[in-house]
Amino acid sequence: MAEKKLLLWLSQLACNANAHSLLNHPSLEEFQKSFDWLYHPLLPSLSSLDEILDNYEEMECDILLIDGALCAGLSKKGVRMRDMLEHFAKSCSHILTVGTCATYGGIFSAGGEDRSGLHFDGEKRLDGFSDFFEKSISLPGCPVHPEIVVSVITALAQGGSLPLDSYRRPKEYYGYTVHDGCSRNEYFEYKIDRHDFGHLEGCMFYEHGCRGTYSAGSCNMILWNGVSSKTRVGEPCHGCTEADFPTRGLWRTEKHMGIPARLPLGVSKRAYLSLAGVAKAFRIDRFHRRILEDEE
Amino acid sequence: MSRTLRLIEKVEGEVSLSYRVENGRLRAVSTSFFSSRGIEKILRNREAMDALVINPRVCGICGHAHLMATVRALESAMGNPKLTAKAEALRELTLTLEMIQNHFKWFFLTIAPLLGMKSPIQAAIEPSRTAASMIAVVAGQYPHNSYAIPGGVVCEPTIREKSILLYSLEKLIGYFTRYIVDTDFRSIEECEKIENILRMDGYLPQAMRLIMERGWERLGRSRDRFIVFGENGIFRQGKSMATRYYPSLRPDYIEESFVPESGANSVRYRGRHYETGPLARAMVAKRPLIREAHRRYGDSLLSRIMARVCEIASLLHYCRELIAGIDLSQESYIEPGEFPQSGVGWGVVEAARGSLIHRVEIEEGLIADYSIITPTQWNLVASDAEEGILHGALEGESADAPIELIFKSFDVCSVCTTH
Numbered sequence: 001m002a003e004k005k006l007l008l009w010l011s012q013l014a015c016n017a018n019a020h021s022l023l024n025h026p027s028l029e030e031f032q033k034s035f036d037w038l039y040h041p042l043l044p045s046l047s048s049l050d051e052i053l054d055n056y057e058e059m060e061c062d063i064l065l066i067d068g069a070l071c072a073g074l075s076k077k078g079v080r081m082r083d084m085l086e087h088f089a090k091s092c093s094h095i096l097t098v099g100t101c102a103t104y105g106g107i108f109s110a111g112g113e114d115r116s117g118l119h120f121d122g123e124k125r126l127d128g129f130s131d132f133f134e135k136s137i138s139l140p141g142c143p144v145h146p147e148i149v150v151s152v153i154t155a156l157a158q159g160g161s162l163p164l165d166s167y168r169r170p171k172e173y174y175g176y177t178v179h180d181g182c183s184r185n186e187y188f189e190y191k192i193d194r195h196d197f198g199h200l201e202g203c204m205f206y207e208h209g210c211r212g213t214y215s216a217g218s219c220n221m222i223l224w225n226g227v228s229s230k231t232r233v234g235e236p237c238h239g240c241t242e243a244d245f246p247t248r249g250l251w252r253t254e255k256h257m258g259i260p261a262r263l264p265l266g267v268s269k270r271a272y273l274s275l276a277g278v279a280k281a282f283r284i285d286r287f288h289r290r291i292l293e294d295e296e
Numbered sequence: 297m298s299r300t301l302r303l304i305e306k307v308e309g310e311v312s313l314s315y316r317v318e319n320g321r322l323r324a325v326s327t328s329f330f331s332s333r334g335i336e337k338i339l340r341n342r343e344a345m346d347a348l349v350i351n352p353r354v355c356g357i358c359g360h361a362h363l364m365a366t367v368r369a370l371e372s373a374m375g376n377p378k379l380t381a382k383a384e385a386l387r388e389l390t391l392t393l394e395m396i397q398n399h400f401k402w403f404f405l406t407i408a409p410l411l412g413m414k415s416p417i418q419a420a421i422e423p424s425r426t427a428a429s430m431i432a433v434v435a436g437q438y439p440h441n442s443y444a445i446p447g448g449v450v451c452e453p454t455i456r457e458k459s460i461l462l463y464s465l466e467k468l469i470g471y472f473t474r475y476i477v478d479t480d481f482r483s484i485e486e487c488e489k490i491e492n493i494l495r496m497d498g499y500l501p502q503a504m505r506l507i508m509e510r511g512w513e514r515l516g517r518s519r520d521r522f523i524v525f526g527e528n529g530i531f532r533q534g535k536s537m538a539t540r541y542y543p544s545l546r547p548d549y550i551e552e553s554f555v556p557e558s559g560a561n562s563v564r565y566r567g568r569h570y571e572t573g574p575l576a577r578a579m580v581a582k583r584p585l586i587r588e589a590h591r592r593y594g595d596s597l598l599s600r601i602m603a604r605v606c607e608i609a610s611l612l613h614y615c616r617e618l619i620a621g622i623d624l625s626q627e628s629y630i631e632p633g634e635f636p637q638s639g640v641g642w643g644v645v646e647a648a649r650g651s652l653i654h655r656v657e658i659e660e661g662l663i664a665d666y667s668i669i670t671p672t673q674w675n676l677v678a679s680d681a682e683e684g685i686l687h688g689a690l691e692g693e694s695a696d697a698p699i700e701l702i703f704k705s706f707d708v709c710s711v712c713t714t715h
């Protein structure tokens with residue numbers, strides 16, 4: 001890369017986990033050599049936030065990263081965050097909404113008035129920043145996986161195409177469901193309903209509210225912290241990448257007439273029931289034994 | 297007389313610090329926060345188990361402590377169901393690892409630049425990334441997992457996870473030696489002489505020397521009152537007035553009150569403000585090196601920095617014991633039974649920055665009320681400059697003093713404070 005691109009990270013109503021999560025990227029030190037931060041809430045930066053608040057009208061960045069839920073009334077040192085976002089959004093070449101809050105509003109949108117993502121309030125498209133819709137890319141997740149942030153910034157700096165879906169999420173990471181790659185997949189395929197917490201075995205779709213089959217994400221393919229994922233260890237996916245996060249009753253499966261109310265992404269009830277019927281017609285012993293049991 | 301307003305940044309968000317300067321001295325110190333996310337409101341009328349998912353999102357650097365406080369609060373409302381030793385040890389382990397990543401990040405990203413130290417970014421990144429991946433081996437991911445639930449933990453680690461933990465911990469210990477103090481980490485716990493540390497190589501001795509060369513070692517002294525609510529394999533509950541120790545605390549003696557100009561709640565125990573965090577933990581547990589620092593420099597910024605960084609050694613040692621003690625054959629989870637339709641529960645843990653307290657009230661099976669008291673509230677928020685802990689550290693200080701360093705010696709968390 002010829003010239004270092006200038007990145008700017010601006011936090012709105014946030015918990016700072018997206019910023020911390022980035023620090024867990026296995027090649028962060030190398031990434032840091034190719035980019036400069038005008039400001040990042042943890043990493044060494046060219047400016048202080050104080051300087052930016054005082055002089056933002058004379059400043060620019062290449063890629064603007066927005067973290068946290070936008071809040072109409074939020075200001076810092078008397079500077080309205082909305083005005084500052086708008087200023088940088090105009091001149092930058094790309095905007096990334098990092099995390100579910102900045103993308104859809106997320107958890108904190110329920111904590112007060114006038115809170116939302118940059119372009120979405122849940123699933124609803126907003127007008128406020130629509131001039132910048134075409135230069136925006138959504139990177140939901142609570143927090144967003146650090147690999148996604150690093151790969152997308154790198155791809156943008158190098159040019160080339162980045163296929164996006166209707167929420168403007170890069171398909172390389174959000175064109176899958178969290179279910180892809182889960183170590184509990186066989187229990188799902190063969191419709192074994194039983195799952196006990198604290199066990200390696202079982203799928204959490206049937207009883208414990210796992211949203212992996214209909215949540216966009218690649219947690220089980222790229223793995224968290226290079227080693228694991230919620231569903232692999234035995235925690236249901238709560239759908240933290242989705243516009244409706246957090247739903248209610250996060251640890252149980254809502255059912256209608258004994259059938260999970262939400263079915264895998266794009267799968268019709270008829271297709272689901274037919275496959276389930278076939279799978280349930282067989283009893284496969286292996287799925288009813290503990291994996292770590294000693295064998296004769 | 298006009299007030300000085302300073303933006304203190306990179307404290308998990310920002311805090312606005314204001315004071316008057318009279319005859320070159322700071323007066324009427326106060327802090328204020330820009331926003332609150334309303335977590336307690338978000339929790340109301342939700343199913344109790346949902347709090348396990350919402351609450352880690354209070355904070356990006358100590359969210360795991362919020363998970364542990366939540367699960368304890370829920371369990372206490374359920375009448376404290378039985379846990380296996382394995383489940384307890386795993387919870388302790390991941391909580392301790394979170395503190396380790398916090399302390400490394402704080403020292404190298406927050407304190408080192410203020411002292412002009414040229415430590416490499418790896419000193420912050422390598423250990424915190426290793427600790428985070430160790431948490432993920434057990435809990436699925438870090439930050440933001442909810443693997444501890446009433447009755448135990450959701451995972452079932454095997455020899456695979458255990459060996460990853462064992463060897464990763466040795467890596468962490470290696471980072472301590474490489475970046476903090478070049479000595480056997482166990483010797484820090486037993487060391488009683490500050491000179492012994494000063495003579496060693498490493499960024500901690502370098503930081504201590506820099507502070508002393510500038511004559512800052514006694515700056516930032518406050519009320520000399522310490523409080524620790526959490527109790528576990530290395531921390532002891534109690535309060536300490538200077539070096540006098542008083543055991544046993546009652547959470548119902550805690551009073552919270554909203555301070556409008558601050559936008560946050562202040563906390564007192566029986567009417568008084570206390571410092572919480574690693575210095576408090578070391579004073580209450582009577583750790584020799586930190587008691588010696590306190591004897592010489594009081595509850596100063598140097599004592600605070602030493603307490604937090606040296607705590608890493610105790611935390612590493614604790615992790616080693618915990619990992620060695622895990623009996624994989626035990627159950628991870630024991631079904632705790634139905635949630636009560638109504639009840640009250642308290643959850644208390646030591647988080648990286650000090651005592652963290654959650655209280656839940658359940659009615660008709662839903663959360664009727666939830667309150668969260670965070671360490672930074674203890675240390676930073678007060679309605680009266682004559683009372684607060686940070687206020688004590690800054691009030692009357694010279695305007696030329698390293699004000700930001702004194703402030704950040706508390707390891708402030710803005711997002712937790714207002715939550």
Ligand code: SF4
Nearest residue numbers: 179182203204210212
């Ligand atoms: S636990 Fe969730 S992600 Fe894993 S197989 Fe079942 S539905 Fe899929």
Ligand code: SF4
Nearest residue numbers: 219230237238239240
């Ligand atoms: S597994 Fe589900 S809840 Fe967990 S990080 Fe991935 S999308 Fe979010």
